[in-house]
């Protein structure tokens with residue numbers, strides 16, 4: 194597997210692993226936060242339920258004077274009752290509003306219970322209003338006890354609310370088991386407040402009629418007192434475990450003083466009077482005014498217990514959130530460090546390594562290195578050492594290649610010099626022999642006719658003698674230049690030495706060769722050649738032509754000998770002419 198692929202694969206795997214661990218940890222923390230918040234919400238709903246119970250219970254207080262009112266009815270009593278009802282309704286609204294949007298089973302149940310309680314309360318209220326509208330004589334008729342029934346109806350609503358409170362509190366306790374004590378304690382206090390209220394309600398009918406306590410009151414009062422004492426014990430038991438909780442201890446002391454020290458003894462006194470039939474010595478309004486304030490201390494205790502639980506729950510939510518923030522931060526830091534390390538390895542090791550490998554390959558294949566690979570190396574680590582080694586290798590290779598190129602150029606120059614006549618720039622005799630052999634071999638392969646033209650300047654010695662050796666050289670150069678213009682591609686032109694030249698033409702018939710020789714001869718004779726120093730001169734040349742017309746084994750030596758003979762004849766016959774090899778000289782390639 195390629196290194197880059199392996200690196201990407203391991204990087205991806207590790208990142209995925211760390212991300213999965215991070216998500217798992219955040220998810221677990223989030224569940225903790227959500228549970229803590231859920232518990233807190235259940236606690237809040239518990240409290241709102243307790244407040245509903247408290248307010249609905251308190252509503253019975255002003256209902257008693259209205260039920261016991263004489264004609265004409267006192268509007269102030271009625272107004273007070275309506276104000277209490279408004280407060281109860283507000284408590285219901287608040288509790289129901291806190292449930293909006295919560296679709297968990299506990300919230301749905303609480304909503305149902307509150308709605309049901311509200312309906313029960315509405316029935317009680319209707320009964321209060323109905324009975325209160327009756328003439329006082331009818332309401333207070335001995336034995337009728339009409340004013341008790343509406344109050345009893347109102348109890349049902351509170352029972353329903355308190356059942357909901359217990360359910361909500363249980364939900365909160367399940368999440369916060371360590372807060373069971375203050376939560377249960379608060380619930381007991383709420384119940385205590387309710388039973389204390391109910392105890393007071395026992396005197397509604399007796400006070401209205403001025404009659405001694407009836408059978409129902411005589412049955413219910415001891416029972417309620419027993420329940421109240423039981424709740425008192427339960428609360429103090431719970432509170433003992435929290436001696437350090439100063440506000441809680443203060444609230445208990447206050448309740449002991451206010452309710453158990455004042456309120457309850459007052460009830461005992463009124464009960465005694467009701468049992469002996471000696472008269473109560475107060476009307477129901479005075480009874481309410483004397484008893485109800487003492488119950489406030491129970492509400493105070495309930496709130497102290499609840500506040501203690503709620504503060505602890507708030508602290509736990511905050512701790513869960515803090516844990517989540519710390520774990521998330523740490524996880525992200527690990528992820529960030531991992532990513533940085535991977536990027537560093539990629540940029541500081543892997544990519545330079547890849548570039549180094551590419552550079553080595555480029556050096557091996559003789560390609561140009563990319564600019565980036567040639568940038569000056571500033572690193573002082575192992576990768577820097579490698580980069581410097583690659584650069585050094587590249588420079589050494591460059592130098593070696595430059596030397597090789599120079600050597601090849603020199604060889605080419607030498608070869609050219611050794612193949613070229615230094616004066617005219619034409620192929621020299623030696624190179625001509627080599628190239629002619631190749632051309633003749635090609636002609637043989639293809640069955641081409643070949644022709645060799647040899648020409649020699651006439652009386653060249655005179656040129657040298659009369660115009661000087663440099664002029665002779667210039668004439669030789671001029672002749673070479675002129676011959677070059679007439680020679681075609683594939684024809685070999687060479688200076689054979691002195692003032693003698695040769696043209697070997699492949700795939701050239703005798704007539705064509707003859708035409709070429711004639712044309713060259715004429716052009717030479719007609720063309721003035723420039724001399725050094727400004728003058729001009731013309732020269733003629735004699736030509737010998739040997740042809741090998743048919744397929745065969747034309748030998749250069751033999752062709753040359755025949756062409757030379759013909760040249761000799763041309764000289765002998767007066768120069769400036771072309772002579773072809775005689776019949777006995779002529780030969781074919783066969």
Ligand SMILES: Nc1nc2c(ncn2[C@@H]2O[C@H](COP(=O)(O)OP(=O)(O)OP(=O)(O)O)[C@@H](O)[C@H]2O)c(=O)[nH]1
Nearest residue numbers: 649650651652653654655657662663665666691692
């Ligand atoms: N300037 C110059 N002269 C050369 C060179 N090579 C040979 N020669 C001269 O060419 C002349 C050749 O003379 P010859 O062999 O007598 O022939 P010719 O004078 O041309 O007479 P024919 O060939 O019989 O017409 C000599 O004088 C050589 O010195 C050269 O490279 N430069």
